[in-house]
Amino acid sequence: EIVLTQSPGTLSLSPGERATLSCRASQSVSSRYLAWYQQKPGQAPRVLIYGASTRATGIPDRFSGSGSGTDFTLTISRLEPEDFVVYFCQQYGSPPRTFGQGTKLEIK
Amino acid sequence: QVQLQESGPGLVKPSETLSLTCTVSGYSISGGYYWGWIRQPPGKGLEFIATIHHSGDTYYHPSLRGRVSISMDTSKNHFSLNLSSVTAADTAIYYCARYDISLPFQYWGQGILVTVSS
Numbered sequence A: 001e002i003v004l005t006q007s008p009g010t011l012s013l014s015p016g017e018r019a020t021l022s023c024r025a026s027q028s029v030s031s032r033y034l035a036w037y038q039q040k041p042g043q044a045p046r047v048l049i050y051g052a053s054t055r056a057t058g059i060p061d062r063f064s065g066s067g068s069g070t071d072f073t074l075t076i077s078r079l080e081p082e083d084f085v086v087y088f089c090q091q092y093g094s095p096p097r098t099f100g101q102g103t104k105l106e107i108k
Numbered sequence B: 001q002v003q004l005q006e007s008g009p010g011l012v013k014p015s016e017t018l019s020l021t022c023t024v025s026g027y028s029i030s031g032g033y034y035w036g037w038i039r040q041p042p043g044k045g046l047e048f049i050a051t052i053h054h055s056g057d058t059y060y061h062p063s064l065r066g067r068v069s070i071s072m073d074t075s076k077n078h079f080s081l082n083l084s085s086v087t088a089a090d091t092a093i094y095y096c097a098r099y100d101i102s103l104p105f106q107y108w109g110q111g112i113l114v115t116v117s118s
Helices: none
Strands: A004-007 A010-013 A021-026 A035-040 A045-051 A064-068 A071-076 A088-091 A103-106 B004-006 B018-025 B036-041 B049-055 B057-059 B068-073 B077-083 B092-099 B106-107 B112-116
Touching: A004 A088, A010 A021, A021 A035, A021 A088, A021 A103, A035 A064, A045 A064, A045 B106, A071 A088, A103 B049, B004 B092, B004 B106, B018 B092, B018 B112, B036 B068, B049 B068, B049 B077, B057 B068, B077 B092
Parallel strands: A010 A103
Antiparallel strands: A004 A021, A021 A071, A035 A045, A035 A088, A064 A071, A088 A103, B004 B018, B018 B077, B036 B049, B036 B092, B049 B057, B068 B077, B092 B106, B092 B112
């Protein structure tokens, strides 16, 4: 199974700043089948990015994804107050589908 | 608009079987896609559990094989999860979801908290 390691575990930033979240895979993720999810308290995760860099429908363009192979990045260009929640990466190229442990974005 | 809704007991005793159902509205589960279960222990990360294809094919997380089964009832437009011999480690929010083979989990239920305790 592919293990995904996210860093940092917690990221402290201020609204308006840029956030860079990392996701590293234990082996290459085939076909760039890497997704990023956002999870707000008490809610199910929702897809932000799939295919490593494609924004899901309705996702603001301040969210962007990049990377390939074993290293992937989610960038939030200008943080809004509602962005300070938890983010997970997930690979869906090799069964079983696996998730990273999450990065919590908190207000500095 | 596809909607998924989990249902089942919120409390299960250790060594018993956890049984959950995901009722789908807005789409016929026999019409396509994969239908799966994911869980999240409180305050922790997400773990894929099992999936069933509209054709009836199934796949289980290797660490849970032998304890888990998934099935679907197209007449009721729902699919179900059974997890046997539960322990406190199975306490989690259980989500059902829909996805396609080349896409992530696109549609999610709201989740149901299941606590394993005597």
